[in-house]
Amino acid sequence: MKKSWSARMAAVVLGASFALGAHAQQEIRIGVLYPLTGPGASVGAELRSALELAADIINNGAPGIPDLPFSAGKGLPNLKGAKIKLVFADHQANPQTGATEAERLITQEKVVALVGAYNSAVTATASQIAERAGIPFLNPESSSASLTQRNFKWFFRTTPHDDLFVHNAFDFLKELEAKKGIKAGVVASLNENGLWGTETTKLQTKLAPEFKQNLVKQVMYPAKTTQLTSEVQTLKAASPNLVLQSSYTADAILSIKTYKELGFSPDMILANNAGFTDTDFIKTLGKDADYIITREVWALDLANRNPLIKQVNDLFNSRYKINFTGNSSRTFTGLMVMADAINRAGSTEPEAIRKSLAATDIPGSKLIMPWKGVKFDATGQNTLGQGILVQIMGGKYNTVWPFDMASREVTWPMPKWDQRK
Known part of the structure; x- marks a missing residue:
């Protein structure tokens, strides 16, 4: 008897989880799904830069910004200093491509979680693949209200919705x-x-x-x-x-x-x-x-209320010669939230990460967003965001x-x- 698609995916995910668990101190692979070519390429480039900055801070620290999570550096402390490895996929603003790439990231790239995907229509299809596979999917930017109305177990959204x-x-x-x-x-x-x-x-x-x-x-x-x-x-x-x-x-x-x-x-x-x-x-x-x-959801002139906004934006600008936008600041925040959840889980096992995401409670003082914080309700929606x-x-x-x-x-x-x- 042939195994069902779900069973095959579960076996792949479980194998990836065990493999990563054995090498947690070396690398944690997170799939990131964004429009890197096509009509959304310009915004995709900014989102990629934001992700790379967040990963660098998590892995290597950010001296001089002590209020930022992971600013002390050297990886995830609860996983023996494990480093985040971003695995990029280009969905080209195409929902079907997004679904195909999500499946590739899970089955071939062996990622333990997904972050993406900016375009709401792509987030809808890609997160369906993650849901079927039992892989945590964190959405930092897509705002279609229906995304958190699907009774999904593995889907979490940090941004407010439409x-x-x-x-x-x-x-x-x-x-x-x-x-x-x-x-x-x-x-x-x-x-x-x-x-x-x-x-x-x-x-x-x-x-x-x-x-x-x-x-x-x-x-x-x-x-x-x-x-x-x-x-x-x-x-x-x-x-x-x-x-x-x-x-x-x-x-x-x-x-x-x-x-x-x-x-x-x-x-x-x-x-x-x-x-x-x-x-x-x-x-x-x-x-x-x-x-x-x-x-x-973000503005540089709000730095007078939250010093983190200017401190992290200065770092971003020094590397990429642009300021954060509402898009890139949310993407940066999304990866930081995912890293926080994996660190608290102390594991790369998907169910442990999912439970840790569900228990997230990050105060606004630890974010570069003008939000009260990040705390998810039963639908996976952050209840503390604002516009x-x-x-x-x-x-x-x-x-x-x-x-x-x-x-x-x-x-x-x-x-x-x-x-x-």
Whole structure:
């Protein structure tokens, strides 16, 4: 009788676990699954750099940053100084490729855990493979709310999800009117049509009437489109004051170029992170990126509240000549959380790592994120994360909400394209 796929995978995982257990002091292989080529390559490169920095700190320390976990260096102390070995896989922003690569990492590369995968649609398929194989999967960045609604046992997510993020946007608009006297006016949305954008659209549809916002038009476009002319013309015809937008890097850049070309100039664009917080966004668009507000989970100007933010960002910048973004800071944090769990488990056995992840309780003072900490609920969702909003001004991200955390006042409305200097 042939063994089932699940049985074969379990045998592979068990063998890998025993093999790694015998050599724990040497190497712990963690699979990391990200878009290293294709439309997400630019953000993938930043996420890879963040992972490499985290692994280097875990393995070799970070002198001068004593409040950062593993800063004393020399590997995982509860595993006799075992070093983290990152095994990279490129999913090319393709869900099927992500699933195939996840299986390869587990069966051929013998990883004891997976971290990834940025794109929500890829995280969905890759984590299914990990779930069937009984391998811990930690997701630092994907925000589709449904990912932690699948009753998975092996899936953990450190970032807040879109239910919270979209709520944040509407909370902001409500407070903007109540505290600043600024009304959003007529609202429209432009979202990519993958899992992330589709779920965001549904949430916006649900929340707009609850928050008494006049959402008149919702436009969706193919996630890998190379032109947005018809979609922007549709938006322009609706004459919105505010555009809510969810786009990855290439299409976020394309949309702003198309807005300018077609003379579409709403009072404000309120974006849902992703492409709008990729370093390439400001680098490519220059001054045309200014004034946009985007939800975030990290900002350098919050260092006045948490010194770790500047200390670790300085280290990142010295090596890679870029600052952290909301994307890369979450990826860095994800690997640190996984390493913490493996160290507390004192084992590379998957079930021990899973139990350790479930028991995670890291205070905000040990993170570079402006969160209360990391603590997972029964679904694998971190309950202590939170979102912020930033506005791009002078090529920099400035925290503007929550208002009590703001480093500058909101500038609203944006100047029209022909009125910008």
